[in-house]
Amino acid sequence: MVDLGVEFLGVEFKSPILLSSAPPTLDADHIKRAVEAGFGGGVTKTISYRQFHDPKPRFQGVKIRNRLFGMQNIEHISTYVFDWWIKEFKILRDLKKTHGTPIVASIMAGTDLDEWAKLAKAVEEQGADIIELNVSCPHMSDSAMGAFIGQDCPLTGEVSKAAAEAVSVPVMTKLTPNVTDIASIAKEAVKGGAKGVAAINTVLVLSGIDINTGNPLPDVWGKGGFGGYSGPAVRPIGLRMVGEIARQGISVSGIGGIESWENVLEYMMIGAGTVQLATAAMWYGFDIVKGWNENILNFMKEHGYDSLADLKGITIPKITELEKLDYIKEVYSDVDTERCIDCRRCVTACRDGATNAMKNPKLNDVDYEKCVGCGLCKMVCPQDCISMIIKKD
Numbered sequence: 001m002v003d004l005g006v007e008f009l010g011v012e013f014k015s016p017i018l019l020s021s022a023p024p025t026l027d028a029d030h031i032k033r034a035v036e037a038g039f040g041g042g043v044t045k046t047i048s049y050r051q052f053h054d055p056k057p058r059f060q061g062v063k064i065r066n067r068l069f070g071m072q073n074i075e076h077i078s079t080y081v082f083d084w085w086i087k088e089f090k091i092l093r094d095l096k097k098t099h100g101t102p103i104v105a106s107i108m109a110g111t112d113l114d115e116w117a118k119l120a121k122a123v124e125e126q127g128a129d130i131i132e133l134n135v136s137c138p139h140m141s142d143s144a145m146g147a148f149i150g151q152d153c154p155l156t157g158e159v160s161k162a163a164a165e166a167v168s169v170p171v172m173t174k175l176t177p178n179v180t181d182i183a184s185i186a187k188e189a190v191k192g193g194a195k196g197v198a199a200i201n202t203v204l205v206l207s208g209i210d211i212n213t214g215n216p217l218p219d220v221w222g223k224g225g226f227g228g229y230s231g232p233a234v235r236p237i238g239l240r241m242v243g244e245i246a247r248q249g250i251s252v253s254g255i256g257g258i259e260s261w262e263n264v265l266e267y268m269m270i271g272a273g274t275v276q277l278a279t280a281a282m283w284y285g286f287d288i289v290k291g292w293n294e295n296i297l298n299f300m301k302e303h304g305y306d307s308l309a310d311l312k313g314i315t316i317p318k319i320t321e322l323e324k325l326d327y328i329k330e331v332y333s334d335v336d337t338e339r340c341i342d343c344r345r346c347v348t349a350c351r352d353g354a355t356n357a358m359k360n361p362k363l364n365d366v367d368y369e370k371c372v373g374c375g376l377c378k379m380v381c382p383q384d385c386i387s388m389i390i391k392k393d
């Protein structure tokens with residue numbers, strides 16, 4: 001029987017698809033509704049002992065042809081402190097009883113290691129099955145919190161150690177992509193005692209500028225600031241970083257731009273043991289997950305996978321140094337003339353961005369002497385009707 005259950009850091013999840021720590025997990029009711037819609041659980045919005053306030057507004061969408069593609073936020077961690085969360089944990093414990101949903105609590109402290117240990121112990125006492133350490137928010141107003149820690153390799157190790165030694169449940173450290181070498185920071189977290197890591201948190205950006213006023217976006221009444229970027233735009237960054245971590249043999253919960261069941265499989269194939277998403281749930285609601293579990297099950301049946309463990313990490317051995325790629329095969333473009341709508345985007349792209357080899361796509365007229373097989377025409381084709389085929393001698 002094919003099923004979607006996974007064991008991650010020794011904890012059983014009915015589905016590997018979790019909500020990540022963000023507004024969709026701002027309280028237990030949100031997490032409960034997400035589980036009822038099909039999520040395998042939700043990581044609580046990051047809990048601390050300190051009170052934070054959020055700027056209003058605090059989100060800025062980035063659109064491409066009117067479709068949301070990325071989002072910058074300048075939001076902090078939970079505006080509710082630990083004491084407020086105690087009653088929410090009671091609801092999460094009930095959810096564990098009725099639905100078997102593990103409790104994953106995200107926490108944050110500053111550079112005081114005792115505070116990390118105390119908070120980790122406190123959420124463990126509230127029933128947390130996994131504790132996620134947020135050392136990765138890139139825009140905390142307390143500049144000695146969040147990514148300040150995650151960008152410091154030894155400090156990340158120390159924080160992981162302080163929390164891991166204080167509790168008996170597994171700890172995973174949530175890493176920032178705003179670093180040069182995420183794998184070495186993941187290794188340090190694990191050396192400190194984390195059972196695994198979660199990656200990625202948001203990418204530090206400036207999402208735009210209002211050219212009428214010169215104000216940065218998001219525009220908080222004339223001022224703004226750099227903030228965390230999320231959504232489909234960051235998925236390639238997330239996939240690369242999860243791959244870098246997973247190939248060190250480190251357990252990782254993959255995050256960044258997931259908005260379809262295919263994206264879930266991409267993250268698992270590059271080595272994630274579970275996945276998490278936030279932005280897609282903010283844009284489209286929890287029902288976005290409806291059908292994903294079923295689609296993944298069907299995919300697994302069609303491709304002969306008995307469990308997600310069978311496909312986990314299958315891409316890792318296929319990632320290699322570029323000098324080891326095949327430089328021998330000569331390829332060229334081949335157009336399916338039936339499906340070509342003669343929009344000629346391939347002609348323009350090839351003329352100005354490549355070698356001017358695409359002559360008349362409607363007649364599959366390609367200058368084979370000039371075509372270097374770069375694939376630009378295939379990439380820009382809105383009909384997906386160009387293939388790259390191997391040149392025969």
Ligand SMILES: Cc1cc2nc3c(=O)[nH]c(=O)nc-3n(C[C@H](O)[C@H](O)[C@H](O)COP(=O)(O)O)c2cc1C
Binds near residue numbers: 045075230278
């Ligand atoms: C509005 C917003 C608030 C967030 N707050 C938190 C947080 O409190 N703690 C945390 O660890 N990550 C936080 N994140 C980061 C997300 O959990 C996630 O790592 C990131 O958004 C990338 O995933 P996505 O592209 O699916 O949104 C937040 C993200 C957004 C968009």
